[in-house]
Amino acid sequence: MKKTILSIAALSMLFLGSCTKDIVKDGPAPINNEITDMNALVVPVGFKWENSRDVTMSISTTDIRFQEAVHVISIYDENPLAGGQLIARGATTLSNPFVSKINLSNTLKRVFVVKISPDGSEISKYIAVNSTTVNETLDYTIQVGKKGLGKTSPDCTSGCNSTITTSTSSIIVATGSTVCVTGSNITISFTANNSGTVRICGSNVTVNSSSLNNGSSLIVTSTGSATFTSLNVNGNSSSVVNWGTVHINGSFSPGGTVTNYGIFTTTDDYSLNSTSVSTNNGTMTIGKKLNVNGGCTLTNNSSIIANEDIQVNGTGLLINSCYLKTLAKYQNNGTTRNYGYIRVEDETAINGSSEVGLYNGAMFRTKHLQLNGMIKGYVSTSLFKVTNNTTINGGASVINFVQFCDLNGIESNFGTIGSGATISCGLYLAVTTCNPEGNGTAPVNNDTDGDGVSNSLDEYPTDPLKAFNNYYPSASGKATVSFEDQWPSKGDYDMNDIVMSYHYNIVTNATNIVVQVIGNYTLFATGGQFNTGFGVEFPIIRAKATGLIGGSLEVGQTNAVVTLFSNARAQMVNWNTRPSDAASDSINYNINFSVTAGPTLSVFGLNSFNPFIWNSTAGYGRGYEIHLPGKTPTTLANTAIFGTKNDNSNITASRYYISSVTGLPWAINVPVKFSYPIERADITTAHLKFASWVQSNGNTYADWYTNGVGYRNSANIYVKP
DSSP, rough: OOOOOOOHHHHHHHHHHHOOOOOOOOOSSSSSOOOGGGGGGGOTOOOOSEEEEEEEEEEEEOGGGGGGOEEEEEEEOOOOOGGGOEEEEEEEEESSEEEEEEEEEOOOEEEEEEEOTTTTTTEEEEOOOOOEEEEEOOSSSSSSSOOOTTTTOSSSSSSOOOEEOOOOOEEEETTTTTEOOOOOOEEEEEEEEETEEEEEOOSEEEEEEEOOOOOOOEEETTEEEEEEEEEEOOSTTEEEEEEEEEEEOOOOOOOEEEEESSSSEEESOOOETOOOEEESSSEEESSSSSEOOOOEEESSSSEESSOOOEEEOOTOOOSSSEEEESSOOOESEEEEEEEEEEEEEEEEEOOOEEEEESSSSEEEEHHHHHHHEEEEEEEEEEEEEESOEEEEEEOOOOEEEEEEEETTOOOOEEEEEETOEEEEEOOBBBBOOOOOBBBBOOOOOOTTTTTSSOOOOSSSSSSOOOOOOESSSSOOOOEEEEEETTSSOOOSSSSOSSEEEEOOOOOOOOOOOEEEEEEEEEEEEEEESEEEEEEEEEEEEEEEEEEESSSSTTTTTTTEEEEEEEOOHHOOOOOOOOOSSOOOOEEEEEEEETTTTTTTTHHHHSSOEEEEEEEEEESTTTTEEETTHHHHHHHSSSSGGSSSTBBBBBTTTTSSBBBTOOOOOOOEEESSOOBBBBOOOHHHHHTTHHHHHHTTTSOOOOOTTOOOOBBBBGGGGGOOO
């Protein structure tokens, strides 16, 4: 209902009958042939009009270091070091995961999760959100790869075309066939071509010469052990897989794929050539140098020790997820990605434009450093530690999530340490199986209120009934709900009869039970003449809501319903929908109530809950509730109005607040502060991608409410004068 000049008689007729409003298209002509009439939309059957969705997240831990002590899980919409905002926080133990039902914008496809242990050590990672249920387990160390997990070594009990039990000087493996070596304490030589396979199951096998060609493979099983005088892996498609013990007398230069789940040693260099790929999930000891040459990739998920230099050259890539050590120098001319612990007993040289990347609480320790390239931190803060001399040359840099530590001070710095990187040695890193050194001192685990959550992790350290804050839409964000007020008749779809932004903090205790609700609301627009009330229904019975401050706990309701006002016209003098008119200040409302014997956060949820308006004008009354599409009416709603005029609500079909003509709503919720249309400007004429979003069933332009290029007709967006 819009602001017009009406006679007293006309007003009387208006309030006694249904209120009708003409749809007037203000502003310039449509842009790029966009649909500019809500009534022209082809709404897909079952379209929910939702700009966000509920996601149940279950985060557990297998960190056995602290038995059943509480670990704290925090869920952010992005890495907090990159501006991410907290959404939910709670406790997890070995026995009980942290389960929360959060509400995410449809544009958000991942969240950032941090687990903080009782000793203050933390791990974090991005988690994809591709469904309405997400389960994730966090240990005390996150490793990439782990290709050996869940796999079992083959044996020689089946699949063998021939079997070798005694010493044989020359084995020729036929195309596609498998030769199994089951004898122990024997000496052999072999050549495998054209997808042939040699499988060694015997122990103490000596291999004088061997050659793998044209996609052939060598498998040493968990019962096998072999010493090679020469092992030639030729061609990118040939492979070696070791589950047992492999020892190479001399150097090893594979051109294919090498995967180790057992013990692998050489007496000389290990050099990856061509486009060779090596993955270590066991233990590797290199007698001399470890070289990762251009085009090659080495991934270490367990332990590698090199007695001489480690070199990463050209376009070579070394990924370390656990323990990597050189007793000599580390030469980085390619790319190093460290997710675990790297230790260099002599000098590290990071040359040219090469990068050493540190991820998620990793540690790189070296005696000396010559930095010409870049040290860059990713995801969460890692430590680069120098025990002796540091030289940072011009053009070199240490940036992002890195704490740079030189124990005796930086000797020479002509480069850059900044953009998030700091000079400090205090970062706490716990001792783990991958990082036997650790760093810093664990925070003192005080728990003043005795609720099982340490003071440093407890947001209410002196209150045993409270522990964590959880937010919708985020710690600092606001969502907005906008209404049309003429239900059950259609409106003019400028969606500005009531425009209310809001923010919730749901407080939980140490066992993730909801104990308090804090709501903040801001009324921006009242673009109608009806006496419109506003309230919110919460998912608990009325008796569980106690001690309300702000608003009113409505009598006669089954659930807890908090109302803020019953007549918007008495709240805001001006409409705040016409730029040419005077404007009223926005109005803030705050509510706060306790929840007695409340539900878990996974049941209560973090979302818009059930906001609604009602028409308290004479001739209408409290029963004229208007909700978001699909939301249920409260106990006080007059359901006899359902199905009248343009409404298509049907309790039996669980269908609520959708029009009968084209399936249009009377309210819409967006997970941001909304830029709403001016008076009598159909929302499709203001937000130009709105129609495409609807007609695609939400599959395109999920961010229609943002200010993307070509998304808005600014002439039809209200801006307070």
